[in-house]
Amino acid sequence: MKPNKFFAAVTAIMLAAANSAIFTPTFCATAEEGTSVDMFWGSGECTVTISVVDIDTGKNIEGVELWFEQNPHGTGLGSGPWNTSDEPVKTFEGLDENYLYAIHFSDTPEEYDLPSEMDFRFDNEGENKEIVIRGVPKNAKRGVRFFADNWTNAVPSEDGRYMAGTKEYNDFLYAYVYDEDGKRFTSKSLGWGVYDMYLPDGKYKIKVVPSDSDYEVITEDLDIAKTAMDMEFIKDYLEFPDKDGFMNIEVVGGKLTKEITYYIRMKPEVVEYTKDGCKVNVSIVDMYTNKPVEGVKVKFITDIFTAKGKKIDEWDTTDEPVKHIKDLAALQWYSVEIVDMPEGYHIDKSTSFNFSKLGDTKDIVIRAVPIEKDKKPNIDITVYDWTDLVVDPADGTYEGYRVMDQSEYTLQVYTDEYGSFDATARDIHLPDGKYSYQVFFGKNDYMQVDEQGYKARAVRKIFGKDFVIPKEDEALSLEIKDGVTVGQPCLFVESWNKSKTNCTLDLKVIDGVTGKPFNGAEYRVVRLTEENEEKAEELGIEATNGGLIPAEGYGVVPESGTVTVNGLEPYVKYAVIANSENMSIINPAPRFITFDKDGDKKEVTMKLYHVSETEGCFVKISVLDAETGKTPYTEFKIMRIPEEYAANAEALDISEIENIGVKCLEGETTAEAGTIEVNLEPNATYAVMLADFAEIYNGASPVIVRFDDSVLQQKEVNITLTPFYYMKGDANCDGQVDMSDVVLIMQSLANPDKYGENGTAELHITEYGKKNGDTDGDGLTVGDAQHIQLYLLNKVDSLSQ
Numbered sequence: 136m137k138p139n140k141f142f143a144a145v146t147a148i149m150l151a152a153a154n155s156a157i158f159t160p161t162f163c164a165t166a167e168e169g170t171s172v173d174m175f176w177g178s179g180e181c182t183v184t185i186s187v188v189d190i191d192t193g194k195n196i197e198g199v200e201l202w203f204e205q206n207p208h209g210t211g212l213g214s215g216p217w218n219t220s221d222e223p224v225k226t227f228e229g230l231d232e233n234y235l236y237a238i239h240f241s242d243t244p245e246e247y248d249l250p251s252e253m254d255f256r257f258d259n260e261g262e263n264k265e266i267v268i269r270g271v272p273k274n275a276k277r278g279v280r281f282f283a284d285n286w287t288n289a290v291p292s293e294d295g296r297y298m299a300g301t302k303e304y305n306d307f308l309y310a311y312v313y314d315e316d317g318k319r320f321t322s323k324s325l326g327w328g329v330y331d332m333y334l335p336d337g338k339y340k341i342k343v344v345p346s347d348s349d350y351e352v353i354t355e356d357l358d359i360a361k362t363a364m365d366m367e368f369i370k371d372y373l374e375f376p377d378k379d380g381f382m383n384i385e386v387v388g389g390k391l392t393k394e395i396t397y398y399i400r401m402k403p404e405v406v407e408y409t410k411d412g413c414k415v416n417v418s419i420v421d422m423y424t425n426k427p428v429e430g431v432k433v434k435f436i437t438d439i440f441t442a443k444g445k446k447i448d449e450w451d452t453t454d455e456p457v458k459h460i461k462d463l464a465a466l467q468w469y470s471v472e473i474v475d476m477p478e479g480y481h482i483d484k485s486t487s488f489n490f491s492k493l494g495d496t497k498d499i500v501i502r503a504v505p506i507e508k509d510k511k512p513n514i515d516i517t518v519y520d521w522t523d524l525v526v527d528p529a530d531g532t533y534e535g536y537r538v539m540d541q542s543e544y545t546l547q548v549y550t551d552e553y554g555s556f557d558a559t560a561r562d563i564h565l566p567d568g569k570y571s572y573q574v575f576f577g578k579n580d581y582m583q584v585d586e587q588g589y590k591a592r593a594v595r596k597i598f599g600k601d602f603v604i605p606k607e608d609e610a611l612s613l614e615i616k617d618g619v620t621v622g623q624p625c626l627f628v629e630s631w632n633k634s635k636t637n638c639t640l641d642l643k644v645i646d647g648v649t650g651k652p653f654n655g656a657e658y659r660v661v662r663l664t665e666e667n668e669e670k671a672e673e674l675g676i677e678a679t680n681g682g683l684i685p686a687e688g689y690g691v692v693p694e695s696g697t698v699t700v701n702g703l704e705p706y707v708k709y710a711v712i713a714n715s716e717n718m719s720i721i722n723p724a725p726r727f728i729t730f731d732k733d734g735d736k737k738e739v740t741m742k743l744y745h746v747s748e749t750e751g752c753f754v755k756i757s758v759l760d761a762e763t764g765k766t767p768y769t770e771f772k773i774m775r776i777p778e779e780y781a782a783n784a785e786a787l788d789i790s791e792i793e794n795i796g797v798k799c800l801e802g803e804t805t806a807e808a809g810t811i812e813v814n815l816e817p818n819a820t821y822a823v824m825l826a827d828f829a830e831i832y833n834g835a836s837p838v839i840v841r842f843d844d845s846v847l848q849q850k851e852v853n854i855t856l857t858p859f860y861y862m863k864g865d866a867n868c869d870g871q872v873d874m875s876d877v878v879l880i881m882q883s884l885a886n887p888d889k890y891g892e893n894g895t896a897e898l899h900i901t902e903y904g905k906k907n908g909d910t911d912g913d914g915l916t917v918g919d920a921q922h923i924q925l926y927l928l929n930k931v932d933s934l935s936q
Contacts (some may be wrong), residue, residue, distance in 0.1 A: 179231030180261045185238060186224045187249070190269035190321065191335050195223035199249065199270075200242035202716070203227060207237035207254065215716035216241060232257040238266070246273055269321045271333045278389035281330040281343070282396040283308065286353060287406065296368040303328065304399045307346035312339050313381075334386045342380045343397050349405045349493075353398040354378050360398075373398075409494035413463040417471055419452050419482065422502040422553045423566075427456035431482065431503075432474040435460060439470040439487055449474070465493040471501065479506055483557040502554045510564040515620035516613065518544060518574055521584050522630040527732075528596035528706060539628075545575040548613070567617065571610040574626055583607045584627040587683065589636065589704035591627075592665055596706070638703035638730040640737055644692045644713045647723075647742035647817065652696020656720075656743055659712040660688035660700050663727075668708045671727050672777075675798040679710045679725065705730040713741035720744070721752075721816060724775055724797050744816065752842050754850045756811045756823060758804045760832075761857040762906065766806045769856070770827040773800040773813065776839075781820035784839045792822045792837055801826070818844040823852045832856040858903075863934040864923045866900060866908035872934065874927065880908050880920040911936035 187199045196219060203214040203225075217225055230236065235256055243249045247270035257264060283304035292299040305328040312320045315338050323332045324346070343352055353360050356378040364370050375398065376382040385392045401409075417435070419428050431452040436444035447469075450458050463469065470487040481504040488497060523535035541559055548558040549571045556563070558572070584591060586606045595602050604627055605611050614621040640660060644653045661682040663671055671678040687700045692713070703709065708729045714722035721744040728737050744752075760767050774796030776784045787795075799821070804811060815821060822837040838852045864872035866879045882890035883900040890899045900908070900915075910919045918936075925931045 179229055179233075181230040181232055181257045182226060182228045182263045183230060183236070183255075183257075184224060184226045184263070184265045185268070186266075187219050187268045187270060189247075190271050190333070191275075195219055196244065196247060196249075196270050197223075198242070198244045199240065201225075202239050202241060204237045204239060205230070205234050207235060207252075213716055230257065232260045232262065238268070243270075247271065248273055266319075275333045276389055277331040277333045279332050279334045279384075279386055279391055281308075281310075281325070282394070283328075283330060284396060284398050285400070286359065286398045287350075287401040289359065289400070291362065291366070296366050298363055298366070298369065304397075306350070308397070309344045309346060311342045311344070313341070314339060333389070336386050336388065338383070338385045340381045341384050342376070342382075344380070345399055349401055350399050351402050352376060352380060353400055354380055359400070363398075405494070411461045413465055413490040413493065414459070414461040414496040415463060415469070415488075415499055416497070417458040417460070417499045417501070418456060419501045419503055421480075422504045422556070427452060428477070428480060428482075428503045429453040429456075430475075430477040432476075433458070434472040434474050435469065436472060437467060437469050439468050444470065444472075463490065465490045465495065471499060476503070480504065481506055481556070481560075481563055483555075500554055502556050504556055504563050506562065507564055510618075512561050513564050513615055513619050514546075514548065514558050514561050514613070516546060516572060516624045516626065518626045518628060520581070520629065521590055521627050522633050524590055524629075526590055526593040526597070528593045529731075531597050533594065533597065543576070544581075545577070546572060547575065548572045564618075565615045567615050570613045570615070572613050572624075573611060574628070576628075580632075581628040581630055584629055587662070587665060587707075589706045590629075593706050595665075635702050636704045637701070637734050638705055638736070640700040640703060640709070640711065640728070640739060642692075642698045642700065642711060642713070643738070643740040644696050644698070645740060645742055647744040652694060653692065653713075653715075653743045654694055654696070655717075656692045656713050656715045658690060658692055658698055658741075659684060659710075660703070661710045661712065662688075662704065663708045663710055665707075671708055671710065672795065672797050673793060676710070676712065676725050677798070678727075679712065682710065703730060705733045705735060711739050711741065713743065715743060721814060723816060724799055742816075752817045752848045753812050753814045754821075754823065754840055754852055756804070756813065756852045756854075757809075758825070758854045758856060761855050766804050766809055767829060767832075767856060768806075769804045769825050771802055771804065772798055772824055772826050773815070774822045774824065774837075775799050776820040776822060778820075781841070784820050784822065784841075787822070787837070789824060789837055792824065796822060815840075815842065817842045817848065823854075825854065825856075828856060831858045833858075862907055863910060864907060864926065866904045866923075867898065868901060868904050868907065872923065872927070874924070876908065877920045877924050877927075879904070880915060880923070881917070884915070884917060884920075910934055 185201070185203070187196045187201070188194060189196055199219040200216050201219070202216040205212040214227065235254055238253045238255075240249055240251055249268065249270045253266075253268065255264070255266065285302050285304040286298065288300040289298040290300050307327060308325040308330055309322065310325055310332060311322045312334065314320045317340065320339060321334075325332065345351065353375055354377060355375040360375045363373055374382070374395065382395065384395065417433070419431050419433070420426060421428055429452055432449070433452065434449040435447045435458070437447055438445040448458070448460060466489060468487055468489045470485050473482050473484050476482050482501060486499060486501055488499060490497065518539040520537045520539050524533065525535045526533040541561070544559070545557060546559040547555055548565070549555040550568070552568075584604060586604045591604045594604070603625070611624070611626060613624050642658060642660075644656050644658060645651060646653050659679075661679040661684055663678055663682045667674060667678040667682070685700070685702060687702060690698070692698055706729070708727055710725040710727055712725045714720075723741050723743065726739050726741065728739060730737065754773075756771065758766055758769050758771070774792050776787075776792070776796055780787065780795055799815065800813060802811065802813070819842055821840045823840060824837045825835050833856070835854045835856060838854060840850045840852060842848050842850070862870065862872065864876055866876040869875070879890065879898070879900055883892075883894070886894075888894060889896045892900060892902055892905060894900070905915045908919050908923070909915050910922045922931065922936055923934065926934050
């Protein structure tokens with residue numbers, strides 16, 4: 136099977152489907168002994184060659200298992216693993232300059248230090264990149280040592296002969312080492328004040344970068360470096376990297392020939408931003424008037440998670456309506472505590488916050504809510520504890536829930552206009568408007584009920600899909616209208632110590648030919664979203680998007696080929712997936728299961744096939760235009776027919792197949808691609824259907840394809856699309872061929888002004904009629920009329936000449 140434009144178009148589908156039973160990939164020919172070349176499906180022109188060698192000898196390190204990944208921080212499309220014992224040099228083609236790529240090390244020999252992963256990009260389209268990863272023997276002495284000083288506060292001494300205010304730098308550095316020709320040699324993270332590494336004897340260029348992006352290495356072009364180089368006491372031993380950050384070094388006997396110190400400083404713009412530390416401005420204002428509230432006694436503390444906290448400041452808002460506090464620390468929690476307040480207001484007793492970055496400034500505006508005696512409190516929110524809820528959608532019973540007491544939680548209400556405030560006591564009257572709220576539990580004993588979990592789904596099956604159970608990742612909303620809460624906002628929670636569900640899946644993953652356990656395959660059990668449950672069979676593996684993988688629901692299949700997954704939920708549908716990242720394996724379509732009650736057990740067997748065992752199990756798909764004989768652009772899909780419908784598959788129409796089938800593949804046909812070859816699983820029945828095509832065509836019925844459990848099976852699917860206007864000989868396009876077509880052809884040729892393509896007669900010949908009447912492909916002539924007449928007289932067997 137050869138790569139073609141079809142594969143480029145469906146690459147995203149193929150890879151997103153995690154190697155589902157769609158394609159068999161193609162491997163390029165071996166470039167040279169010990170070098171394997173893989174086509175990594177993509178539209179790019181870049182190539183990378185990867186090897187792992189001993190840093191001293193340059194020889195291949197055996198026993199290293201790696202895998203290659205495109206877009207590691209996004210879709211994460213993997214190549215499958217390889218081992219340097221079998222493939223010391225690995226080449227990937229078809230890569231794209233727009234993507235980040237990663238090399239992952241899943242297993243390494245104990246005697247070497249190697250990274251866990253390495254990221255890289257291509258600099259331009261068409262680049263051939265060679266990546267040589269050098270392993271360091273663990274017994275090698277790390278004699279290449281660097282030092283680092285922090286010059287953030289460095290200033291010339293009073294006598295101008297040295298830099299005062301320096302100190303040791305203690306944070307991580309990254310070292311990038313290049314050979315004399317500028318080719319990358321190795322790299323290493325140098326840790327926390329101990330900056331040593333191993334390098335073989337030789338000359339190198341090195342670039343060191345602080346791991347903290349707020350800091351920079353001082354280079355020779357900076358003013359501080361130029362000033363230091365003029366200082367009498369230090370100029371002779373100072374050396375700074377060039378303006379690009381590079382420095383030349385030489386290693387002899389495993390050590391640097393000269394001592395090297397890097398001088399590092401906080402970037403000037405960061406210094407300016409953080410010179411007063413973090414700052415906060417605290418004010419307490421009337422929620423409605425926004426004016427300062429006097430007579431509030433306030434305390435500002437840190438160490439808020441201790442019994443009393445540590446007081447930093449205190450004040451009275453009568454004297455200081457806005458309190459300014461500076462020199463605070465980042466990533467440390469602070470709290471504004473209300474010690475006393477005037478009557479007639481509700482003010483949150485505690486407002487906690489922290490700073491995410493040094494130099495940040497926060498404005499903490501605390502809203503004091505007036506308590507109006509003539510207006511009733513109007514926040515009506517109920518919190519339900521579903522920890523002990525028992526629900527059975529089969530008989531519609533539910534019991535064991537309770538309404539939680541207000542003393543068990545804190546209710547915080549948020550508004551765009553008024554900020555946030557504690558509304559647990561429900562003693563506040565809010566003006567009409569829309570608000571959001573959140574519930575906090577003092578000991579974090581409770582969590583929000585899983586809106587997609589079995590309890591939520593079972594309740595909706597009883598009360599209907601309009602029963603609102605808030606999602607965990609969505610803001611909880613509240614609306615006040617005409618002075619009262621609209622509807623009945625509810626929050627459903629359950630204890631972290633809730634009893635676990637007890638449904639069990641016994642999964643077997645076997646070789647589809649031998650029936651023996653399939654070693655090394657990966658499995659996933661995915662709880663489908665509720666919206667995908669009903670159409671899961673149609674969507675196939677796409678239905679797993681957005682689903683939940685439970686704690687035991689993924690991993691590598693052991694040598695026994697059997698996996699037991701416990702703790703699954705009843706009343707929800709799961710997709711069971713087994714696949715191999717090895718691109719020479721045909722993976723099965725997902726299986727879908729539902730447990731009818733808690734404690735149920737189900738068994739599922741998944742079969743995987745080697746390409747060598749299924750290389751004959753493929754379909755050749757050809758779609759042709761009946762008029763031109765060429766392949767038009769169409770979109771097709773292949774649906775797997777469930778076993779119970781397979782015997783009568785030919786009797787099924789398109790809509791029935793859509794409802795019962797499992798979608799295995801979507802693709803397209805083009806004139807450039809021609810015939811498409813698609814590998815499928817044996818022992819299955821499929822329907823090949825056109826999903827989209829040009830409006831000029833009549834439709835085409837599904838084509839049923841069957842494979843038994845034997846190997847070397849090849850099937851052909853030939854679909855002919857007929858333009859709705861096209862019928863050879865039908866010059867007047869009335870759907871039949873008769874003498875009226877002969878007459879119209881003669882009229883159009885004899886009197887084109889009246890009967891030609893642009894003629895004035897109502898029944899003149901059309902563009903499509905001329906094509907239909909042209910029986911020999913040489914244009915419409917008297918000979919075409921004569922040939923049609925001979926056909927009608929049974930003098931010739933075909934309308935085509």
